[in-house]
Amino acid sequence: MDIVGWTLVVLLFVIGMAGTVYPVLPGAVAIYLAFFVYGWFFSFGEFDIFFWILQTIIFIVLFIADYAVSAWGVKRFGGTKASVWGSTIGLIAGPFVIPAFGLIIGPFAGAVIGEMLTGASFEKSLKVGWGSLVGLFTSVVVKIILQSVMIVLFILWLVF
Incomplete structure (x- = not known):
């Protein structure tokens, strides 16, 4: 059962990291779920309340940052709500x-x-489109960093 447990944990971590670039995959959710899978297969004893508070804060920040950073890219380049929705x-x-x-x-x-x-010119619309890509790539970097921190904290909690 140990092999099954670790396989599921690692698979959820991989799905989580793949979710940073492929939005259909449940990125942060998969990583958070991996902690529960570990607990169910092995033990929740390694994880104190500080672990759960820290991971939950990062988890929430990930969701807020994902939308906020993407929207920031569009808005920074002069986009409207319509272009945020379109993006x-x-x-x-x-x-x-x-x-x-x-x-x-x-x-x-x-x-x-x-x-x-919204009636914007084609040139302005292209600029806003570029902003959506800047926001997307920035969001991906932020997600990679925060999700990596979640995984590293998990490993550190098990080792120490």
Whole structure:
């Protein structure tokens, strides 16, 4: 059973990290769930209240930062709520519509279309689309860092 437990924990960590770049996967949720899987297979004894508070804070910050950083990129480049919504829709739908490049084209096109629907010029809409990509890439970096911190804290808690 130890092999099954560790396999599930590692698999959830991999899914979590893959979720940083592929929004359909439950990134932070998978990593958080790995802690419970470990507890169910082995023991919750290694994790004190400080561990759970720290991990939960990081988990919540991840969700807030994910949306806030992406929206920041669009807004920083002059986008409106319509372009934020368009970018978000493009981020979710893009990988399904254009499997190989949809993760990049989707948010960009969504932001451009959203901004053009508000009556903005094509040039401004392109600028906002670029902002959506800046926000997306910044968000990915933030998620990679925070999710890596979650995993490292888990390992440190087990070792020490």
